[in-house]
Amino acid sequence: MNTEISRLRQEHVNFRKLLDLLEEQLDLFHRGESPNYQLMTDILHYMINYPDRFHHPREDAIFACLVKRNSGTAQSVEELARQHHVIAESGARLHENLENTINGALMPRQMIEAPGLLYVTYYRRHMEKEENDLFGLAEQLLRDDDWEQVNTGARLEPDPIFGAGVEDRYCALCGHVSKMNGGVS
Ligand SMILES: [Fe+2]
Numbered sequence: 001m002n003t004e005i006s007r008l009r010q011e012h013v014n015f016r017k018l019l020d021l022l023e024e025q026l027d028l029f030h031r032g033e034s035p036n037y038q039l040m041t042d043i044l045h046y047m048i049n050y051p052d053r054f055h056h057p058r059e060d061a062i063f064a065c066l067v068k069r070n071s072g073t074a075q076s077v078e079e080l081a082r083q084h085h086v087i088a089e090s091g092a093r094l095h096e097n098l099e100n101t102i103n104g105a106l107m108p109r110q111m112i113e114a115p116g117l118l119y120v121t122y123y124r125r126h127m128e129k130e131e132n133d134l135f136g137l138a139e140q141l142l143r144d145d146d147w148e149q150v151n152t153g154a155r156l157e158p159d160p161i162f163g164a165g166v167e168d169r170y171c172a173l174c175g176h177v178s179k180m181n182g183g184v185s
């Protein structure tokens with residue numbers, strides 16, 4: 001299996017764990033319990049600072065090469081690029097609402113719960129579409145010079161939670177992930 005695509009698939013596994021954690025917290029609203037706002041903020045902080053900045057641009061670069069090799073993928077590629085924008089914008093808004101809540105602003109529950117659930121659902125569908133529609137084709141069709149172009153165009157940074165070392169600000173979140181089935185891998 002192509003190592004670049006394997007990395008993206010593994011990152012999806014990581015992102016799903018964080019989305020599951022976020023969903024668990026959002027479910028607490030329904031049960032009349034208080035969610036852990038700091039945990040939710042940390043999740044969104046990661047989502048807007050790692051996937052939005054490094055995972056999605058890398059996919060955009062890979063998918064742009066894929067369109068050159070198979071023009072039939074153009075519609076899916078365009079849709080997924082649009083979804084990257086939607087994810088980045090809605091994630092940033094949700095993160096801001098969560099931070100404001102922590103800082104004492106009276107945020108109506110609906111400013112967090114509904115957008116949060118929408119974010120989780122939308123993100124999961126987005127990853128499924130990438131895995132089902134494009135990852136396999138990219139593995140088959142991209143050539144060495146395409147991968148070189150991807151590597152020069154989209155830089156890679158170490159993952160601050162699932163990489164070699166955990167960044168200090170994510171230590172508490174990492175503890176929650178470790179308690180889940182599969183932990184931090
Ligand atoms: Fe994506």
Ligand SMILES: [Fe+2]
Nearest residue numbers: 055059127130
């Ligand atoms: Fe992805």
